[in-house]
Amino acid sequence: MKSGFRASMAWLHRWVGILFSAVMYFIFVTGTMGYFHYEIDRWMEPERPLAMQPQAGSSPDSSEPVYRVPSDAGAVEMTRAELVQQGMNRLNALGIEEATWWGVILPTERNANLWIEWQPPRGPEGQRAQRQSEYFSLDGDTGEWLQPRETGGGKALYRLHWRLHYLPETAAYWLVGLCTLLMLVGLVSGVIIHRKIFRDFFTLRLFRNSRSWLDFHNITSVMALPFQVMIVYSGLVFFAVTFMQPIVTAQYGEAGERTFRHEAFPEAEPAPRTGETMPMAPVAPLLEAAQKETGAAINQLYILHPGDRNARLSFYLHETSPGHYQGKPHKLLYRASTGERLEGGDQRYEGAASVEKTLLALHEGLFADWGLRWLYVFSGLLGTLMIATGSVYWLKKRQTKNRFAYASVERFYAAVFVGLPIGIAAYFWANRLLPAEWSGRAAWEMHSLFIVWGLTFVLAWLRPLEGLWRDFFVLNGLAWALLPLVNTLTTDRDLGASLAHGDWVLAGFDLTALAVAAVFGRLAFKTSLYSYSWSSGRRMAISS
Amino acid sequence: MPKSLPRTPLLLDIASRCVAALLGGYVLSITLPPLLGLSLPVSRAQATLTALLLSFIVYTAAFLWAFAVRNHWRAWGGLLVPSLACGTFSLLILSVQTGTPA
Numbered sequence: 001m002k003s004g005f006r007a008s009m010a011w012l013h014r015w016v017g018i019l020f021s022a023v024m025y026f027i028f029v030t031g032t033m034g035y036f037h038y039e040i041d042r043w044m045e046p047e048r049p050l051a052m053q054p055q056a057g058s059s060p061d062s063s064e065p066v067y068r069v070p071s072d073a074g075a076v077e078m079t080r081a082e083l084v085q086q087g088m089n090r091l092n093a094l095g096i097e098e099a100t101w102w103g104v105i106l107p108t109e110r111n112a113n114l115w116i117e118w119q120p121p122r123g124p125e126g127q128r129a130q131r132q133s134e135y136f137s138l139d140g141d142t143g144e145w146l147q148p149r150e151t152g153g154g155k156a157l158y159r160l161h162w163r164l165h166y167l168p169e170t171a172a173y174w175l176v177g178l179c180t181l182l183m184l185v186g187l188v189s190g191v192i193i194h195r196k197i198f199r200d201f202f203t204l205r206l207f208r209n210s211r212s213w214l215d216f217h218n219i220t221s222v223m224a225l226p227f228q229v230m231i232v233y234s235g236l237v238f239f240a241v242t243f244m245q246p247i248v249t250a251q252y253g254e255a256g257e258r259t260f261r262h263e264a265f266p267e268a269e270p271a272p273r274t275g276e277t278m279p280m281a282p283v284a285p286l287l288e289a290a291q292k293e294t295g296a297a298i299n300q301l302y303i304l305h306p307g308d309r310n311a312r313l314s315f316y317l318h319e320t321s322p323g324h325y326q327g328k329p330h331k332l333l334y335r336a337s338t339g340e341r342l343e344g345g346d347q348r349y350e351g352a353a354s355v356e357k358t359l360l361a362l363h364e365g366l367f368a369d370w371g372l373r374w375l376y377v378f379s380g381l382l383g384t385l386m387i388a389t390g391s392v393y394w395l396k397k398r399q400t401k402n403r404f405a406y407a408s409v410e411r412f413y414a415a416v417f418v419g420l421p422i423g424i425a426a427y428f429w430a431n432r433l434l435p436a437e438w439s440g441r442a443a444w445e446m447h448s449l450f451i452v453w454g455l456t457f458v459l460a461w462l463r464p465l466e467g468l469w470r471d472f473f474v475l476n477g478l479a480w481a482l483l484p485l486v487n488t489l490t491t492d493r494d495l496g497a498s499l500a501h502g503d504w505v506l507a508g509f510d511l512t513a514l515a516v517a518a519v520f521g522r523l524a525f526k527t528s529l530y531s532y533s534w535s536s537g538r539r540m541a542i543s544s
Numbered sequence: 545m546p547k548s549l550p551r552t553p554l555l556l557d558i559a560s561r562c563v564a565a566l567l568g569g570y571v572l573s574i575t576l577p578p579l580l581g582l583s584l585p586v587s588r589a590q591a592t593l594t595a596l597l598l599s600f601i602v603y604t605a606a607f608l609w610a611f612a613v614r615n616h617w618r619a620w621g622g623l624l625v626p627s628l629a630c631g632t633f634s635l636l637i638l639s640v641q642t643g644t645p646a
Contacts, residue, residue, distance in 0.1 A: 005612055012611040184604045192608075233600065240596040246574040247595045250638065251588050263589035351586060352593035359597075 006193055013189040014394060016182045021391045022416045023179045024186075025384060029420055031161035031231075032380030033154070035365055035373055038110040040154025043509040044431045046491040047148040049137040051112035051503040052083075064288065067107060069114075070501060071138035080106060081284040084301070086136055087116045088283055090145050096120070097277070097307040106299045109370070112505055116145075149436040152445050157427065162238070165446060177239045183232045190221060210400055213393035220385040227379035228386070234363035237356060264353050271310040278309040281339035290315050290332050303336055311336035388417040404465065411460040411468065418472035419456030421516070425479035426452035428513075432490040473524035481517035484510040552616060560616035568623030569606035573599040575631040582637045 033040065042048060055066040055077060067083060068075040078086075087104035096102075096118055103117040114136040120129035134145040164172040221228070241248060241257060252260045283301065291298055300316040313336040333342045349357050361367065365376045391413055399405050430448035434441040456472070463471055487510060488494035498507035552560070577598040581591035610619040 008611050009608065012608070181600065181603060181607070184600070185607045188604060189608060236600040237597065240599065244574055244596050244599045247578050247599060248592055250578055250634065251592050260589060260592060263587070264593050351590045352597060353590070356593060356597060 006195075009189040010193045013186055013193055016186045016189070017387075017390050018394065020179050020182050020186075021387050022412075023175065024183055025387045025416060026164075026420065027161045027176060027179060028380060028384045028387060029424070030157055032377055032384065033424070034158030034161060035368075035376045035380065037154030037158045039505050039509060040157065041151075042112065042506055043487075043493075044151045044153045044428070045135075045148035046432075046487075046493040047146055047436075048113050048135045049139060050493070050498065050501045051505060052078075052107040052114060053112070053502070054107075064291075069138050076138055081288065083107075083114050083136070084284055084287060086143060087114060090134065090136075091116055091118065091306070094118075099306060100304070102303045102306045104301050108297075108299050110505065111299075112503070149431075150439065150442045151431055152442045156442070156446060157424070162235075165450065173239065173242060177236070177243055180232055180235045180239075184229075184236070187221075187225070187228055187232060191225070194218065194222075210393060210396035213389055213396050217386060217389040217393050220382045220389055224379040224382040224386075227376075228383050230359075230362055231380070231383070234359040237359045238363070240356075265349065265357075270304055271312060273305040274309045276309040277307050278311070278337040280307065280311060280313070280336045283313065286313070286334060286339050287315060294330075294332070298332075306336070309337060312342070313339075388413075391417070407465055410465060412457075414468050414472055415453075415457040415460040418469065418476060419453055419460065421476050421520075422456055422472070422479050423449045423453030425476070425483060425513075428483055429479070429486060432486050470524055470527040473520045473527060476520035477517050477524055479517075480513045480520065483513040483517075557616045561610045561619050564616060564619040564623055565607045565610035568620055568627070569603050569610060571627045572606045572623050572630075573603035575627045575634060576602050579630045579634045579637075582634060 050070045052067045052069045055068055065080050066077050067080065069078050069083075083106060084104055091102045091104070098121055099118040100121055101119050105111065105113075105115050105117065107114055115133055116136075117131055117133045119131050122128055134147055137144055137146055162173070162176050163169070164176065167175070236243075241260075245257075248257055248260050280303070287298065287301065294317060296317050298315045298317055302314050302316070304312040304314075313334040314331045315334075317330045334340060335342055348354075365373060368376055395406055395409055395413060399410075427445055427449040430441075430445040434444055456475075459471070460468060484495050488496070493506060495507055495510045498504075498510070577595035578591075580598060581593075581595035584591060584594060586594070606623055609622055610616075613619050613622060
């Protein structure tokens with residue numbers, strides 16, 4: 001341990017990085033993909049119809065938007081009232097009055113489909129049943145409801161960043177929590193040791209020596225530093241009650257967590273089910289009135305205790321509504337049997353509670369439209385680069401004299417940093433290649449990710465060190481470039497279909513896969529051209 | 545710190561600092577923020593939530609402290625002494641508020 005404040009902070013920064021960079025990288029990559037989890041869901045459920053889009057000149061926050069719904073015979077125009085009625089008719093026809101709640105979700109830019117959801121009641125031993133959903137399609141003549149293939153989708157991928165996989169819940173929470181805290185330690189110590197933060201910001205010495213990796217590490221860190229601090233700190237806030245339990249216990253006693261939550265985030269107690277049936281008032285006129293009143297897009301409605309005397313209907317405002325700065329989605333609450341408006345739908349938080357909800361909303365990018373959403377993704381990617389380049393810089397500095405020092409670490413880093421994207425590509429491949437009707441497919445999609453990622457570790461130790469990174473870049477390029485092709489061969493939701501229909505969200509997935517492939521292809525090209533410089537820091541073209 | 549104390553071997557020093565950062569830092573982050581929360585004129589829910597939000601900032605600072613100071617004794621002392629003081633004060637205030645002896 002060196003003396004001196006900066007030196008000891010540098011020591012800490014280095015060791016936190018060495019020991020935890022792999023887990024942090026995994027959390028950053030999977031978390032960043034989470035900003036597109038709806039979009040990934042759509043691609044991974046190819047049975048869902050193509051995008052239902054608002055008719056030109058009719059925005060979803062006008063009082064009666066019209067949607068263009070794709071069908072075999074070309075696009076059919078449907079009003080929102082008609083779509084809602086379709087959903088309600090289906091829910092009524094299913095005979096699921098015993099469900100805890102029903103939901104109708106209207107097409108948004110991100111979701112692009114009409115669907116219904118319902119929560120079956122708990123089993124006899126109180127076990128939670130899986131939420132069910134069906135998607136509306138006009139591909140038949142009169143409209144049909146279909147259930148897409150079973151898949152973890154974007155949500156399972158996104159869950160990885162706090163729940164990991166294969167680990168018990170508590171172990172995962174504490175590991176992710178510890179890593180997040182150390183990430184914050186890493187960020188603060190990084191700023192402390194970075195003396196010339198402004199001058200270095202404009203310094204980039206590419207492909208020279210190990211110093212280039214430091215420049216790269218610095219620039220990726222500084223560019224999105226406010227984002228990294230926000231994302232890491234707000235990430236910790238999610239765990240606050242779990243990790244800092246004694247703070248709550250001191251005020252509220254051993255079993256006081258419920259009381260605390262109730263006091264801090266007051267919510268209207270949901271009315272209980274009475275068991276007395278009562279028909280529900282028509283939903284469409286209420287929706288139209290609510291739309292006029294709020295002037296913001298409403299895209300979800302939920303009915304608690306459907307068909308009961310105490311049934312409650314709520315309309316949720318679109319998630320990009322500024323209400324999200326205040327926390328939970330704003331909603332309007334009604335007595336479903338009479339259509340009477342009730343108080344307590346809106347949730348407003350005060351003081352620390354609104355700070356907490358704002359931090360959580362910031363973390364999840366709840367209010368982000370397309371531009372901001374992409375900015376979130378790029379900032380997240382900068383975070384992954386920050387972690388990877390920092391690690392590689394540490395390694396390269398130790399290899400300046402002896403190229404083959406720390407060879408195992410280099411193999412490990414290659415498999416972690418460039419092997420993980422291959423594993424993620426495998427997750428998408430598995431979605432298309434596993435039989436669509438097979439019940440084990442969702443679990444095996446995820447197994448595919450970890451099996452393939454595991455294989456990259458084997459490969460990393462089998463291949464010679466010199467071409468290792470290039471091999472991984474090439475594999476990534478192939479895995480991602482072929483993904484749209486696999487899509488074409490296995491479904492009819494390929495790039496041609498989505499582009500012809502103007503379904504940019506669905507096309508966006510395939511296009512992004514191609515862009516990722518292009519980046520890895522470029523890296524493969526670079527590393528083969530300057531393979532020696534990549535590894536040793538000396539520029540030497542060996543392509544000729 | 546008196547000069548007469550024997551020098552701790554490097555590895556032991558590092559191990560001690562790590563435990564100080566993790567455990568000592570944790571204890572400080574569950575004692576200092578509640579005291580700050582209690583000193584605010586707000587409801588107990590707001591005070592608790594404020595403490596929860598501040599706790600990770602305190603934890604991070606404590607973590608850095610454990611590695612920044614000259615030796616590991618100082619790391620432990622700097623974390624545990626304020627923890628003890630804050631914890632005692634918090635419990636005193638709480639017991640006065642609820643009217644029960646500490």
